[in-house]
Amino acid sequence: MRILVTGASGFVGGSFMRRFAERKDMRLFGIGRRQTDLANYARVDLAEDFDVPFSPDVVIHLAARASPWGTKADYFRQNVLATRNIVRFCERHSRPRLIYVSSSSVFYRHEHQLNISESSAIGPTFINEYAATKYRGEKEVERYAGKSLILRPRAVFGPGDTVIFPRILRAAREGKFPLFKNAGPPVLGDLIFIDTLCDYLFAAAKEPRLEGAYNLTNNQPVVIQDFLLDAFSQLGLPPPERRVSVGMAMFLGTMTECLYRVLRLAGEPPITRYGVSTFAYSKTFDVTRMLRDLGPPSVSLDEGTRRFIAWQGMQT
Numbered sequence: 001m002r003i004l005v006t007g008a009s010g011f012v013g014g015s016f017m018r019r020f021a022e023r024k025d026m027r028l029f030g031i032g033r034r035q036t037d038l039a040n041y042a043r044v045d046l047a048e049d050f051d052v053p054f055s056p057d058v059v060i061h062l063a064a065r066a067s068p069w070g071t072k073a074d075y076f077r078q079n080v081l082a083t084r085n086i087v088r089f090c091e092r093h094s095r096p097r098l099i100y101v102s103s104s105s106v107f108y109r110h111e112h113q114l115n116i117s118e119s120s121a122i123g124p125t126f127i128n129e130y131a132a133t134k135y136r137g138e139k140e141v142e143r144y145a146g147k148s149l150i151l152r153p154r155a156v157f158g159p160g161d162t163v164i165f166p167r168i169l170r171a172a173r174e175g176k177f178p179l180f181k182n183a184g185p186p187v188l189g190d191l192i193f194i195d196t197l198c199d200y201l202f203a204a205a206k207e208p209r210l211e212g213a214y215n216l217t218n219n220q221p222v223v224i225q226d227f228l229l230d231a232f233s234q235l236g237l238p239p240p241e242r243r244v245s246v247g248m249a250m251f252l253g254t255m256t257e258c259l260y261r262v263l264r265l266a267g268e269p270p271i272t273r274y275g276v277s278t279f280a281y282s283k284t285f286d287v288t289r290m291l292r293d294l295g296p297p298s299v300s301l302d303e304g305t306r307r308f309i310a311w312q313g314m315q316t
Contacts, residue, residue, distance in 0.1 A: 001026040003205055004056035004096075006086060007063030008041055009034040011162045012101070016060070016198045017041075029054040032063065046082035050089065056096045058205045061086050061141075064101075064134065066163050068275060069260075069268040072129055079133035083140045095146030099204055102138050104154035104190075104215065104285065105131040110250070110277050114188070117286040118152075118213045128274045138213075149204060150213040154285055158194030158304060159311035165231075167275075169312070172232050176270070178242040179225060180249060180280050188282040189224045190217035193304025196297045203294045210293055215285045220301040224279055227305075234309045246280040 007013035008030025017030050017038050030036075031044040031052060044050050046063050063086075065078035083100065090098050107116050108127040126132035141148050157165055171177035180187075200216055229239060244252075253273040260269045299307075 001058065001205065002054070002056045003028050004052075004054060004059045005030045006032070006046060006059070006061045006082075008032045008038060009036045009043075010062065010066070011160050012156060012194065012197060013060075013062040014038065015158070015160055015194050016062070016201055019195065019198045020202060029056070046085050047077040049085055051092070055093050058097045058099065059086065059090055060099045060101065060201055060205060062101045064103075064137075066130065067268065068128060068130060068272055070129065075129045075133040079130070080136045080140065083137035087140055087144045090144065090146055095144075097205075097208060098141060098144055098146060098148040099201070100137060100141040100148065100150050101201070102150050102152045102213075103131065103134040104152045104217075104283070106135040106138070106152065108277065108283065110273070110281065112184070112187075112282040114282055114284050115286045116215065116284065118215055118289060127277060128272075130274075147208065147211070149210050151201070151204060151216055152213060153192050153197050153200075153216040154283070155189065155191040156194055156197055157191055158308050160194065161308070165308070165312070168228065169235070169237070171270075172237045172240065175238065175241070177228075177240045178244045178249070179240050180276070181243050181245045182280065185282075186223045187225065187280065188221045188284050189227075189278075190219075190221050190283065190285050191227075191301065192216055192218050193297070193299050193301065193308070195307075196299045196304065199298040200290070200294050207293070212289075214290050214294070215287050216290055217285050217287050218297045218299075218301045218304065219287050219291065220297075221284045222301070231305070231309060235312060246276065249276040249280065 005013050005016055008017050009032030017028055030038055030041045042052050063082055065075055090096055106122050107120055138150055196218055253271045253276045256269045256271050
């Protein structure tokens with residue numbers, strides 16, 4: 001089996017390439033924006049029409065702008081136009097099976113959402129530009145004439161993470177990570193460990209009968225605040241002392257985002273509405289389809305957390 005992996009210079013794509021590099025029953029070829037030390041890799045800007053000397057049986061499209069902050073133009077180029085160009089590439093290369101890795105954020109609203117299933121409502125408004133353009137990418141894939149599959153992982157973490165935990169741990173080290181005051185029940189959230197996700201991607205690539213969309217998690221929701229406090233403790237970080245109401249945090253996030261946009265400030269705002277919403281509202285998922293067709297998680301959340309903490313400890 002010949003698999004083309006887009007976004008191979010990123011967290012998930014690079015992890016997939018390294019995890020299955022030694023297998024003899026497949027050949028991998030990765031493409032991405034940045035230079036890497038990966039074998040069988042080409043540096044490609046997917047926002048431009050492209051080609052590579054590789055004819056895949058399966059394309060796993062992971063490339064995306066995953067940052068919670070950026071311009072509409074950046075998100076369109078890297079999430080919508082790039083996906084459109086991947087579809088065009090597939091059309092020119094005998095229509096390989098296309099697996100599009102979308103995002104669970106396409107479902108998100110600024111409220112508690114429990115047991116989200118693949119048939120839960122999406123849109124018409126979205127929590128941020130990332131979610132909106134990932135869903136537009138899904139629509140590009142749905143127009144593909146070949147076979148396709150949409151996967152929606154939730155909160156990927158693990159060794160090599162460049163998106164979620166680096167921001168959280170940096171804020172914790174600087175004493176800037178607050179605890180949100182919430183009058184309701186504890187905030188629950190699903191996550192997925194990177195090796196579990198990679199194994200699901202491989203399982204999906206091997207199973208041509210799968211179609212439609214799948215939620216992907218470790219099927220083990222956690223109390224988000226307790227999970228983070230335990231991670232901080234294991235890493236020797238001080239527990240957060242500030243407590244902020246959700247309403248105040250959302251107000252500050254709104255004002256900060258407006259300030260950054262109006263003044264065109266460089267970098268990422270220290271607080272965003274999306275960031276607040278992630279920790280203020282429960283998000284859990286129904287993964288019945290995943291368990292039935294792809295099996296149970298290959299690495300438990302407890303073991304994944306242990307591996308991540310060990311890796312993170314070596315980075316400091």
